[in-house]
Amino acid sequence: MSSFKSAATSFLGTAVLLTAVAVPALAAPAATSPAKPVAPAVQVQKPQAQGVVITPKTILSETKEHAIKVNVPVISGLEDKAFQAQLNAALLKQAQDAIAETKQGAKENAADAKKYGYDLRPYALDISYEVQSTGKLVSFSVQTYVYTGGAHGMTDVTYYTIANQPKAKQLTLGELFQPGYNYRTILNQLIKQQIKEVNAKEGYEVYSFESIADNQSFSFEKGNLVIHFSQYEIAPYAAGMPSFTISAHRFQNLLKPEIAALLK
Template sequence: MIKEEGKAKIEKRKLIRHRIGLTYPDIIGLDNEDIQQAINGTIQEEIYKMIIEQGYEEDYTKEIWGDYKVELNEYNLLSVLIYIHSYSKGAAHGLTALKAINFDLQSGKTYELADLFIKNSGYVNKINELIKEEMVEKDIPMLVEFETIDKKQDFYLTKEALTVFFQLYEYTPYAYGIPEFGIPYNELEDIVNKQGPLKFIATSK
């Protein structure tokens, strides 16, 4: 057993507006109120961007609802998923957008994928290979051929794995849903930056 590092306290908040109804996380109880405010501000800004990107201000029949899920809240890391669903009157079906935000609770920094790995480690190629293998193994239906993740790639963290995901229609048909690819840390161990946000991997054995 290892000593677990800091966790955030989270309260569920509701945003209710005309044609909008969603819940979102509000971080409370951090020692540094400025960092706490910055984290909450980032969450709220991302939700606002997602609502706009769903066409809320352009389509006056569109309804928006949403929720969130906390995937990791340990080791001074907070990995949160934001789900925003939308539906326009008369449409065949609604749409779902998914956003992950990965925070350092001590600094308020939001992590990008590159922050997890040793510089020049070839992490993009490694992750591409693992995703392609899973696509073949699961015979995932594709709209277009997958070539590579983006350096700004969406991802979230759990205690066991790094999960990379793509949006609806980005590579797969609507019926498949949002494709997610969980990569256990032990498959990335040789390229993970052990002094970075995933340093808990080295101490959790």
Template sequence: MRMTLLLLLATALLAGCDDPDAPAKPADKPATTTKSDAAQAGVAPETLVRIVHTLNKTDEQCDADGCPKVDLQWLTFENQPELNEAITQHLAAMLIQDEGNATHDGTIEGLADAFLQDASGMAMASEQGWELSATVKKQGRRGDLVTLSMETYEYTGGAHGLPSVQYFHWDLAKQQSVKLDDLLVPGQQSAFWEKASEQHTAWLDEENLDQTFRDSWPFDKTDNVFFNDKGVVLQYNVYHIAPYAMGQPTLTIPYAELEGIVRGQYLPQQ
């Protein structure tokens, strides 16, 4: 099966960690895969040079209005090979969650091909507008900690598609991924979840949700979190604590309530 393929690698060099949405500029050469001196010394780089990758595919044999398509965009960073590998593996894991019958090698490109191969085997796929999309952006940075937002969307017919968003944290000095427990003061997990449960109750009250809803959609823990200007945000995907129609709810625990619970280096500096 012939496919049209547009694979643009190394399309942006942007030095400036506080401007994640700046427009891309063409790169003269691909990013090097060796560690920077700062990374080798266990020191986080002051700036990150971003490289934007774009992968667009569709089935050339399809000439209908709703041809299946793949539209993926993700980031890697110059001189950050461990981080880059972790990014691509995490994104591939998100794309593979609802894989079909076609075989693949587990790579982003292989999963895109498999999605289109599955679509080609479905008689109605060209009329249903099958779609697989993903966007990876730099959400923010706090000292050594860089956070990426990873959003995917898959539609394979039916009433609606399936969106998903995950937040990925990386310690630039230690060159390793960071989980929620790593962000918390040891022994303060129960205190954190108590605060989260309180925010969930407040959200239920704000939405005027009755007891039937509360019994059907109880509070649940998630390690999908990020920092914003107000506090720590717990991000839930569809069907986790609410039905699809309510989207992807968030609960925000204000920083004032997290003193002694979240590690000090991740809290706003006074």
């Protein structure tokens, strides 16, 4: 999925802010394939920002070589129509690139299975999304699950939060906070405290964490700040995609006034 990831990274560099959560929806078929992850309530519409609607564009494809289920979020109602058009185009292209890559890989896999005489394990691609909006922030996540053989598939989640204003503005985690605050140190300490509590409860070191990154994924949920990590980023595969919730009272006074206003 390198082309999909590079496309997403390129777009995020010029257009959007990361945020939200999701869970896998489709695993590889066949009895010999790994068990399916729990399916989410995908596309169930939650309360969204005023005037903004996010609906799915569904693309399905199933053959003996692959199973593809894609729901691309389509955004309407943003004040910045140019940003909206750019965002929708990028989301669709990312999905189309992922579909093309999956189909090509599945075709090559089927040819190898026939050539070398091993059982065909169909490739799988599932793209879904989940919506979460807070105040003037239009937030959603896009999850991509890929299975290409082996013990299990891989899941990647890209987080978006858009300030619904006449001119959309790209934000990073650091841009949320007032100058003069070492937000990374503050957030690191709060995350490490939670990790310490988890490790004590489990009786072993669950996570390997030192510091959040400059481009760390995050979301706002029910007024709280949630820091998200991808698979393998700070823990083994079995730990999934860890997230840590920072209570609102821990960071509200550190926010820039304009960011605090967007959250109301």
